[in-house]
Amino acid sequence: MHYTANDLKDLKRFYSNQLLNDTVPFWFPRSFDKEHGGFLLMRDADGSLIDDDKAVWIQGRATWLLSTLYNTVEKKQEWLEGAKSGYDFLNKHCFDRDGQMFFHVTRDGRPLRKRRYFFSETFYVIAAAAYAKASGDKEAAEKARFVFGKCIEYATTPGLLQPKFTNTRPSMGIGVPMIMMNTAQQLRETIGDDRCDGLISKWIEEIERYFIKDDIRCVMEQVAPDGSIIDHIDGRTLNPGHAIEGAWFILHEARYRNNDPHLIALGCKMLDYMWERGWDTTHGGILYFRDVYNKPVQEYWQDMKFWWPHNETIIATLLAYLLTGDEKYARWHKLVHDYSYQHFHDKENGEWFGYLHRDGSVAQTAKGNLFKGPFHLPRQEWYCAKLLEDHLSINDRK
The missing domain is CATH 1.50.10.20 (Glycosyltransferase)
Known part of the structure; x- marks a missing residue:
């Protein structure tokens, strides 16, 4: 499938409306x-x-x-x-x-x-x-x-x-280069900082060198210091939504750098690998944890659906589609968008539930706790609306 210009306009209106008339009013001013x-x-x-x-x-x-x-x-x-x-x-x-x-x-x-x-x-x-x-x-x-x-x-x-941990089994996680990359992007785009461009390139290079495994089509959550897979439960555990968040940070950087083709290919590859591993073909939605070798995962919430991986996947698939025009990404975006707004969205009170069982039923009703609050969902709606607004205005000028 492809999104027409009118489809994209409708999506832009939808995300803006959800952000300003549903999500933000749930939180503020109360x-x-x-x-x-x-x-x-x-x-x-x-x-x-x-x-x-x-x-x-x-x-x-x-x-x-x-x-x-x-x-x-x-x-x-x-x-x-x-x-x-x-x-x-x-x-x-x-x-x-x-x-x-x-x-x-x-x-x-x-x-x-x-x-x-x-x-x-x-x-x-x-x-x-x-x-x-x-x-x-x-x-x-x-x-x-x-x-x-x-x-x-x-x-x-x-x-x-x-x-x-002790140093018996040293490891490094993808979380640090990912969050530092996005922090630098935010700093650069608000008040500016000369350190950001070089550091972002360094963190992207770390992710590409150590965490992406082309031979098994995977993005690892943690690896040994030389990038090898640690064949123990923690070392094998994947978090597809987290890797997909990293993918859109890289696609965002590609866009910032005048649609850098290497970064577009890298971000899309990360999205492809982790969609294949994370999308639940039985019930829909993104599974929380997977094992790199498809062995049992230790954490009991491994097959639940958490809100934030869906926010990150909505952004990543839309960005990938607008940067490449590949209809696969439009199809994936529609799948994750429709699943999320059907199952997570609280149509009575606004905002999203945070935690679903694998079958999409609500596991518990909290909208805010130590980890969930006004961030992943409003960021997704804000980012997608702005992305679509920019894309449509550029196309209108052509």
Whole structure:
């Protein structure tokens, strides 16, 4: 199948409408914490609060979202004020004395938990950079660049962060080059940073060299330091949705670099490999974990359908189609789009359920918790709407 120009216009209207009239209104303004700052985001299907703790990841992501909506959709004062509240909460409560960030704090900002990696920091960088652009706050821009520098240190200095495992079976994960690539892309596209282009190229090269296995048509989640497969349960476990997210980060970079053909081929290859391994041909949707050799997966939620891999696959398939014109990607995009909006979308209350059983029935009703909040879904709807708007305007000028 192919999408006609009218199909693409309809899709653009659909994503814009879902974003602005369904997804964002589920969260805001009710999630603004007027008393302590930041956001109250742990919510049930109807929007009622199930916990008033604050996940630092989601505080940063919500700050990024509101700033980005202000920067690219409408200069709405409510969004700017909300972003400032999130930015101020992050600075006031979410950094430990050693400069590392917490993962989980109480409503009033008392620390509950730190983790052994620096993803809180990457979400701070994109939040501070987008807020700096929205507000013109030069200090926010400086902080975004400074914390990005700390992330580079954490990513490249062994022993700087306490390791999760011993060194008996060393490994490296695709998550670090992936998240650093996207953090750099966000920083570059909001406030600019001369380090970004070279670092993005380095992280893409790492992914291509170590994690993509053409002989078995696979993108590994973790490998040994020489790129070989670790033939143990953890080493064999794949996360198709995560690799597909990495694929669209690379396709985004291809587009930024004037449709770089090597990066288009690389991103499409990653998408192809992990669609083949992740798409559930029985029930539809993206399976959460797979084993590289089709052995049993340890995690009991391995065949569930989580919301965010579907958001990433909707973006990746649409990007791949618009960059290549290959009808396969239009077909895949329609499959994952239709599945997702049929099964995850809460037509009564708005937004998406986060967790489905393999057959597509709702496993539990929470819309917000320590890991889910206003990020993957609104980012998907915002990104796809903007992508289609740009594509249609370029074609109209031809």
